[in-house]
Amino acid sequence: MYKRTRFYDFTYYNFIGSWAWILHRLAGLALIFYLCLHIWVINSLTHGEAAFNNVMAFLNGVPFKLLETGLWGVILFHAFNGVRIVIIDFFKGSLVHKKLFIVLIAVAFILWALGSYLILQHVQWRAG
């Protein structure tokens, strides 16, 4: 008998449900990473006002503002797919789970675009 290694089967076809699950997990991990980063930034307060202001100035740069729009996207995906899972488990959503995914992610995308617009408005673009 050949013992199979027990891990994710990457050769299996991914349907909408499996993509939603994979992305939900990845989004969750990304949010844990963000939380650590957030705690590190707040920790700079313990080193005094100047240290905190230095970190904040660094984080107000264009790359971090772009990353912030990514963070906003990850939060929205995780939240809206989480709502989808609750609807599936407790409100008979499993019968329409694909439509639910498309509708909720479309709403999340609109919110992402609006939020990203607001975030990028605060960017200090270089003149020129």
Add this chain to the structure above:
Amino acid sequence: MAMIDISVKILRYQPGKDEKPHWQVFNIAVEDESTILDVLNEIHWQHDGTLAYRRSCRSSICGSCAMKVNGRNVLACETPIHRFGRKLKIEPLSGFDIIKDLVVDLDPFFAKLKRIRPYLILDKPAPDKEFVQSPEQLEQIGESTLCILCAACSAACPSSWPNSEYLGPAALLKAYRFIFDSRDDGADQRIEIVNDKNGVWRCHTIFNCVEACPKKIKITEYLSRLKVKVVENSL
């Protein structure tokens, strides 16, 4: 009907001879309306008699011939080759150990099924004649009774792949089928078994089981009802 040339890539494993599974390609001619099982039979009968696979009824009711074809779990006997084109990639079901070629060890699958006690449990004496069930009571268990135990759902479940302790969709569906059966008195015992981290709560609503089920049973819907029942029971 016309003959077509197809390429069939099969994951082979011969115990005692192979250390690990390897791919073997067969280029053969088959009728265009063939099923996956016809293709395997053609290879077995005309090209390589050592190819091992399970089959029995040829009518998608015995559940023997579930296997992975081009990344999806199907019953070989009911699946036409034109669904996948002229290149087939056939593997044994994921998550189960391989006995030989496409034959997997289903003992763990049936052991999990036994754990949820898949039979009527009665506290009261059985009626003299038949049990009476109203259409509404039958509707409650509905298509959950149609499961043919082919294991396609459990083998498609990403929660099952890394965790051999997880009961899996087939056993949980069977638990639903008896917990919601108006004739059964064993609901409390079964709810205790499924209310576990490796029971119904390991279902992450991925829906691979529903996509894989050859009987089109809405497994996730039934498992969701089971989750609600477990919560209600513990209130």
